[in-house]
Amino acid sequence: MVDYENLLDRVYSSLPEKKSSSERFEIPQADIFVEGNKTMIKNFDEICSRLRREPREVAKYLFKELATPGQVQGGRLVLQRKLYYKSVNEKIVSYIESCVLCKECKKPDTHTEAYDRNVKLLVCEACGARSPIRI
Ligand SMILES: [Zn+2]
Numbered sequence: 031m032v033d034y035e036n037l038l039d040r041v042y043s044s045l046p047e048k049k050s051s052s053e054r055f056e057i058p059q060a061d062i063f064v065e066g067n068k069t070m071i072k073n074f075d076e077i078c079s080r081l082r083r084e085p086r087e088v089a090k091y092l093f094k095e096l097a098t099p100g101q102v103q104g105g106r107l108v109l110q111r112k113l114y115y116k117s118v119n120e121k122i123v124s125y126i127e128s129c130v131l132c133k134e135c136k137k138p139d140t141h142t143e144a145y146d147r148n149v150k151l152l153v154c155e156a157c158g159a160r161s162p163i164r165i
Pocket residue numbers: 132133134135136137154155156157158159
């Protein structure tokens with residue numbers, strides 16, 4: 031017979047400690063790969079999950095801001111133009127500033143809610159502020 035309680039104890043005690051949400055927010059860097067006339071963001075899925083945003087929402091912003099069409103393909107974002115590392119990362123930073131960080135307390139613990147056709151509400155889970163944003 032296996033002692034399940036002891037087994038569970040061992041499993042739980044070996045799990046890494048949960049990261050605190052007060053940990054400093056690090057801006058994720060896009061891992062860019064240029065192939066011919068296309069630019070790929072290889073870690074697009076990872077960036078979106080760090081920002082807690084739907085990939086299509088982040089993609090829509092980048093297509094508009096970079097004036098480049100593209101598509102999400104297997105966790106990567108493919109942009110139909112040759113782009114520089116710097117210009118892509120600048121747009122990711124501006125996305126974070128305008129659509130992720132709370133306008134009041136500047137914390138990244140936010141989510142968006144549909145409001146109007148071109149407007150969403152940025153809802154802060156830390157301070158409760160609700161700010162309209164254009165996406
Ligand atoms: Zn806030």
